[in-house]
Amino acid sequence: MSATVRAESVEGTGRLLGKRAVVTGGTRGIGAAIVAKLVAEEASVLTTARGPKADVPPGVHFVQADASVAADAERAALEAERHLGGVDLLVDNTGGTVMKAASVLHSDDEDWQRDLDTNLLGAVRLDRAVLPGMLALGAGVIIHISSTAAHEPMAEAAGYSSAKAALSAYSKNLANEVASRGIRVNRVSPGVTITSAAEDLFARSAARDGTDRDTALRELTESLGGIPMRRPGTPRDIAALVAFLVSDEAAWITGVDYVIDGGMLRTP
Template identity: 50%
Template sequence: MRVNGLVTGGTKGIGNAIVLRLLNAGATIMTTARTVSEDLPESVGFIQADVSTSEGTEKIIKDTLEKLGGLDVLVNNVGGSSSSTAGALTLSDEDWLKTFNANLFASVRLDRGFLPAMLKHHKGVIIHISSIQRRLPGNMTMAYSAAKAALTNYSKNLATKFGPEGIRINTVAPGFTETKAAERLIERMAQNSGKDYNGTRQELMNALGGIPLGRPAKPEEIAELVAFLASDRASYITGGEHTIDSGIIRTI
């Protein structure tokens, strides 16, 4: 049976890796971004919208349901932060709201829009891409860490509510992943600290307590976990936070 899926932010980084992995598994995939990408396969449907706004999510919901008729898998991937990394006192109300809109409220709005159609069929999968930063709050990523912590809490509640209706909802929490967005964050941190890129990158790895496998994750490795959770092979897995970080988080 053909699976219809939507991956937000699927033109770059982890989102793009997820799009390609699900497409390779035979799913019909749509994705979103604020700007048009020429790198997507022709078979991938594209919706140009800003998922961090209510207008953007309304457009995504409307266009997806019109084109696919329904949705089997929703991967809420959009996230990140462009706020100052100089600390709490430099963050304005706008910084906080912008970060929470991208990392929490985008998922809340899309879930609310697509769940009714999933409930009609008593089947569906929602995956929220969180981050280990929700368990490693730092002064330089305060708003982002708080938003991801809220996303994990929200996801757990949603899974408990809709599990009896056949909807599986999970969170994936990647560790340090080598993406363009991660590179931009390191560049901002380097500018604030006055250090070079490589030194700041190593400092960030050290700040995480070191990476047992000795390297950051690749986006494709995160996509493999997402593809498994989206498949029927994971039919009894819901309500979980699935950390993929090379053992950075050492607490039990």
């Protein structure tokens, strides 16, 4: 599956016309789909990635920045102010981990710090850099891309699961803090979603166990209780939800965690 989703292949209604959006990690997978969807909805978009410039939809401004690094988060916010003139919508999408068997015993302080920087503190730092402008406007929307691992921890990713759980607590706290000042904050927690990163995970699991990609995917979903809708998610599934949550159609929604997993999560 291609890691990049082009804007021209995505339908939109123009409901974000005039909005200025920042999406971190927007050149691959879920982030790329979110960028394409926001562009289709006629938002002006700036996106970031750790690596050099990749293929992004026409008109999208790219900044090479690692949102988990404090100086890069500040630089991305300054570039958004310079290029877009401000930020109305922020999607903190950067995340990920290195999967390890028996991850608690085999993860050192450096592993834990990397997971925290990537999956929690990156969002905290960018929010902190962007929020003053939103507060001055008295309006804005922040979306934190979390994971169902925040609800049902993954055995091979203790640091990742813990960081995403912490992101949920932080996100709810921030939502309560800024709601009265016109800022909405919500979380989107995808389940098993077919991205290039997920494909890499399936390939590594298959190589380790001597199976194939489809077997690795089936074993992962079965270990999580299976997917009642009988298919994994796609980046476009996630992007459609994000586009709704940042729009005025969701004007009375804040502090909520939207699990989008085809019914996989076993807890209500």
